[in-house]
Amino acid sequence: MKAGIVGLPNVGKSTLFNCLSNAKAQSANFPFCTIEPNIGVVNVPDTRLSKLEELVNPERVLPATVEIVDIAGLVKGASKGEGLGNQFLGNIRECNAIIHVLRCFDNDNIVHVDGNVNPVRDKETIDIELQLKDLETVEKRLEKVKKAAKTGNKDAQVEANLLDKIKETLLKGNSVRTIKPENQEEEELIDSFQLITQKPVLYVCNVDEAAAINGNEYVEKVKELVKDENAEVIVLAVATEADITELETFEERQMFLEDLGLQEPGVSKLIRSAYKLLNLQTYFTAGVKEVRAWTINVGDTAPKAAGVIHSDFEKGFIRAEVIAYEDFVNFGSEAKVKEAGKLKVEGKEYIVKDGDVMHFRFNV
Numbered sequence: 001m002k003a004g005i006v007g008l009p010n011v012g013k014s015t016l017f018n019c020l021s022n023a024k025a026q027s028a029n030f031p032f033c034t035i036e037p038n039i040g041v042v043n044v045p046d047t048r049l050s051k052l053e054e055l056v057n058p059e060r061v062l063p064a065t066v067e068i069v070d071i072a073g074l075v076k077g078a079s080k081g082e083g084l085g086n087q088f089l090g091n092i093r094e095c096n097a098i099i100h101v102l103r104c105f106d107n108d109n110i111v112h113v114d115g116n117v118n119p120v121r122d123k124e125t126i127d128i129e130l131q132l133k134d135l136e137t138v139e140k141r142l143e144k145v146k147k148a149a150k151t152g153n154k155d156a157q158v159e160a161n162l163l164d165k166i167k168e169t170l171l172k173g174n175s176v177r178t179i180k181p182e183n184q185e186e187e188e189l190i191d192s193f194q195l196i197t198q199k200p201v202l203y204v205c206n207v208d209e210a211a212a213i214n215g216n217e218y219v220e221k222v223k224e225l226v227k228d229e230n231a232e233v234i235v236l237a238v239a240t241e242a243d244i245t246e247l248e249t250f251e252e253r254q255m256f257l258e259d260l261g262l263q264e265p266g267v268s269k270l271i272r273s274a275y276k277l278l279n280l281q282t283y284f285t286a287g288v289k290e291v292r293a294w295t296i297n298v299g300d301t302a303p304k305a306a307g308v309i310h311s312d313f314e315k316g317f318i319r320a321e322v323i324a325y326e327d328f329v330n331f332g333s334e335a336k337v338k339e340a341g342k343l344k345v346e347g348k349e350y351i352v353k354d355g356d357v358m359h360f361r362f363n364v
Contacts (some may be wrong), residue, residue, distance in 0.1 A: 001295075002039070003108055003202075003274045004095030008122050011103040012110065012206040012238040014038070017070035017240045020265045038070040044275050044282070044293070045268040046353060047324055052284060052291045055332055064282045064293035068273050069095055089133050089196065097277045098201040099270070100126065101238075102220035105208040119205065119218050120225055127175060128199070134195045139192070140341045162189055170197070177201070180228065200277050203233045204270065212237035213261050232273055236266040279355040284325070285309075286334070302350040306360040316364035317355035320346045325355035 005013045020042050024277045044064040054059050071091045092098065102119040103112065142163045148156035170180055175197035181187035190198060203226055205219045215235045223233050244265055247253045257265065275295075282293045283305055296305045302322075307314030324336065333355075337343050352358070 001096050001278045002069055002094075002278060002361060003097040003099050003278060004069040004071050004092050005099045006071050006092060006126065007101035008103070008112075008125065010110065011101050011122070013101050014070055015242050016101060016204065016206070016236070016238045016267075017068060019238065019245050019265075020068050020271065034315070038072075040068045041065050042068050042271055044271055044295075045264075046272075046282065046293060048282075049284070049291065049293050052286050052357070055329070056286050056288065056291050058286070058288055058291040060290050062292040063181055064275070064280075064288065064295045066271065066278065066280070066295070068099075068274070071095075074095050089130075092130075092199075093194070093196055094301070096199065097274065098199050099204055099274060099277075100201055101206055102218075102222055103205045104205040104216060104222065104235075105211070107208070117218070119222050123203075123222065123225065128173070130196045131170045131173065131175060133192075134168065134176060134197050137193070137195060138167050138170065142167065158185075159189060161184060163193075166190070166193070166195070174228070200279075201229070201231045202270075202273055202277050203231055204238075205233060205235045206238045207235055208238045209237050209260070212266070218263060232277070234266070234270055234273060236270060241265060241267050281352075283352050283354070283356045285359065286328070286357050296352060298354075300352055301348060302346055302352060302358075303348050305352045305358065306362065311358070312364045313360050313362045316362040317348060318361040318363055320350060321359040322346050323357040324349070324353070327359060328357050 005017055007013050017038060017040060020040060042065060044066055046063060048280065049061060049063055069091065076176070095100060100123070102122055103117055104119050106117055119176045129325065142160065145156050145160045145163060149160045150224045166176055166179065176190065177198050178194075180191065181190060203222060205215065205222055207216055207219065210216075210233070211219070219235055226233060240260070243362050244253050244256050246269075253265070257263065279298050281298050282295060285292050285294065294305065294308050296308055302320040303314045303317040306317050306320065323337050323342065327337055327340075328334070331337045331340055331342065334343070
């Protein structure tokens with residue numbers, strides 16, 4: 001599961017990527033600095049992991065991770081192959097969610113590809129290119145499906161009606177994610193089309209240091225623009241975040257944050273939001289050898305969760321021993337949780353909850 005960072009050239013995507021992954025992607029003051037997508041595996045900040053480490057005192061601790069992809073900047077005409085359009089659109093199609101960076105600061109020393117700062121226009125530029133690409137995909141599919149529908153194929157007729165609805169949405173300048181499926185069958189069918197504008201999106205308003213806490217006029221315009229999209233908006237002073245990551249010690253970074261009036265780096269909030277955007281959650285295993293956060297999809301069953309550790313765990317699943325995170329912390333150890341009768345034994349139908357501390361029994 002990976003989230004792709006997108007935006008116009010020169011809005012701070014690669015600088016943000018560097019903050020997130022410390023992969024040091026090249027960032028410079030000219031368009032198309034990023035050509036091949038950079039991929040970083042980013043630790044998901046989670047205070048629960050630190051608490052479990054404190055209680056268990058393991059030999060090692062492994063956090064959950066998420067993949068972040070820094071994709072080349074998009075320009076007007078990308079859907080027709082302008083700039084690095086085809087490459088950009090191919091890269092974004094492979095991502096599961098979109099982190100859309102919008103420039104929301106003035107600085108005469110940093111060029112803007114369109115000559116002036118206007119995040120509303122910038123968002124619409126990218127939206128239009130992605131919508132045009134989806135429209136091309138839908139029209140090609142619709143042509144084939146309508147031929148099958150004419151023969152009386154009922155499945156093809158259902159699909160054709162849905163594709164017509166999607167086409168109409170795109171022609172109105174709206175993204176596919178704004179469509180509310182009428183039932184689960186329709187939802188699954190839309191998912192099967194793998195359209196770019198159906199992917200969940202997180203908007204990052206890149207501001208200057210002065211606007212890091214409360215945002216600015218540009219941010220308010222973005223919030224107003226996306227209010228019907230069911231999308232989160234995060235305010236981030238990307239250049240300042242880059243300065244924070246350059247500091248060598250935790251104490252120095254904390255002092256810097258306190259001076260800005262921030263409790264934690266903004267990128268920590270961004271990573272957690274990206275994790276949530278990808279519909280992911282965490283369960284833990286906690287033993288003296290290792291305390292580890294494991295990444296699963298929201299709604300996964302216990303056998304699916306076990307399979308993340310090893311496929312044999314899923315194949316030979318017998319049961320899961322489950323402790324709620326709050327119970328583990330309140331009682332202080334697995335032994336005391338058992339004494340209090342708070343350890344639950346769950347079977348194959350159990351839906352794992354975020355934060356569950358789990359131990360699996362299996363037989364292969």
